[in-house]
Amino acid sequence: MEDRDLAFMLERSPVLEFLVLMGSQTGVRLRLVGQRLRCVQLGHALLEYIDVVDAPSLERLFFWEIGKLKSFRKRNDDNHSTMNGSSGIKIGRAPNLRVLGYLQPGEQELGISNTIVVAGSKENILPSVQILSMEVQFGVRNAVKKVPGFLRCFPNLEMLHVYSPPISEESTGKVNLKFWQEGGPIKCIVQSMKKVFFYEFHGLRSELAFLKFIAETGRVLEHMVVLVAKECFSSGDDNVRAKLKPLASVKWNNKACQVQLFKSGRTNPGGPVYSNKIAPDFGFADPFDLLGH
Template sequence: MEKEAAGEARESHGTARKRARTGGGKDFIARLSDDILGTIISLLPTKDGGRTPVLSCQWRHLWRSAPLNLEVSIRPPGAAGPVLTPSRVQPSAVSQIISQHHGPARRFSFHCRGAGDLCAQAESWLHSRALANVEELDIAHANPRLLASVLRSASTTILAAKINGCDFPHEIVLAMNFPSLKKLTLFHTSISEDVLHALLSGCHALESLYMAEVSAACRLRVSSPTLKTIIFSHSSSEMAQLVILDAPRLVRLLLPYYYGSDRVTIRVAGAPMLEILGPFIAAVSNILLFQGISPVSSANSMRTIKVLALRSSADKLHAVLNILRWFPCLERLHVTFGKHYDMDQQNEPQHHPLHPIECLEAHLKKVAFKPFQGYGKQVEFAKFFVLNAKLLQVENRASRHARFVFKIISY
């Protein structure tokens, strides 16, 4: 009897631990509403979402009514080995998928390297009930005619569009209208100045524009009454020129991988609300790219900038201080240290202590350095701001409100 009781106790204890690990044996996923489960399914790749009906009776009907995420890819002619994107479907399966799907459309992704002429098929897909109101487009390697067909068919409903590895012909967007488009990404794309201008003119709700490795015959001219964020990235050997002519609501101009080389010119002529800028290498020669700034008069400085990101070597403090003169109302400074950021700084003038820097006197509240390893030059760099940024100092001692955060990053 004692052995049986002990065995039952062990079994009961094991069952309790198992129930504790599984939430008392409850199926929390089964308790989710069909709407939430449908949203989860819509985030899965097409093939994975299409397999969910085998999970249970509850899931059997969900995929057909969930927001459709349709990912189509064409295998390049003569390609050997396994398919690089096994979660995508071939064009031959699209008609069957959209005929069986009765829910709304969320995303249509079409990577069509070596596609040939699929314009008619793409138009029929996007005019179907399943894709009639698609919200996101992801088009890669489409020929100009196919790209025009896809954009034309979905122009009135898309909220976000990503176009990769395509060439825009002159006639593609001149008569197009994108009333709902909020986010546009152009990656490794060729587009003329006039076509980009026409494209942006047809976007009446655009808030974010991301351009990476975009080539143009002349320059990339941006005018938009609604844009809030521009991200511009360029690292190739081709010349690139970005001119922001009229962007009254622009707040963020982000420049990832921008090193201020002679291949890239950025001019800001009309952005009265611009607050966040960078990162770029700390050198006055780079700041002079921004039209309207004078090296003599502070009246033409960029007083709207509140957050600035720079790349610098730890021994280039004077270069950073010279840059700060251009941003008198700066509140946050982010500096990324690296030895490879020494270019174009050989003749940088020295900062004179008798010439105060306005942002250090009245506005700068936060300075972040990364990676901060604590060697001599970095300590001197940080010490200057602790001693001279007035909002971090009271009577030659650190303010009681100043906070120093140190983080160790493992590589």
């Protein structure tokens, strides 16, 4: 299906509520305009850009198993471009968007055209988003450095899901706690974040620094759930305890926060666990929380 065919179909589907696109290998370029569109899923595909132009009813926007573009492509005809192999996600009018993910800092560029004046300054934020999931390569410094900017776009975030993929050959250094502290407070972590899920914890210093920063600054954090990667158990329980020991010394901002540790049951190094059946089911408040389903 070519871009113009997809656009033609969407323009002539005024009552469409659920859209699923799967299996594209050519680079998806998608503009979303729909008064009734509530849920969009894009999976097993290469994403060039997705532009949420006008979707007032959109509540959920999902990406999973999104591949990296292998070539630079610039398009002057529609003001969209992809640079350095990254893909673009632009969100315009989507006032009811509550659930978003999996975003990939370092692989994707996030643009928000909804500018809000806060305390005399203009900020590009999505105040409606309450549940966010990210896939972060904690072994790649440039990827981790983009995470604060992503999180600042969601000032009212309540649930955060973070998937840490296996360490790749592209590892380019670690990020310590000082990096997060020097960057200053992140509003959603300080004021609204209640629950954090961390999947496939490997014990990296960058992973620990991220979790420590959340624990030490989150005022209303109620739960932190950590799933330890199965490979960490290959050297015995002592190895696991050594990797988790730094968390024991954390000075929790909310001392009532409950911490749960689990052994990940995953046996393959694929992407984050995801259910395209649960995603559009509005009976599940948090479709990324597959532990409770």
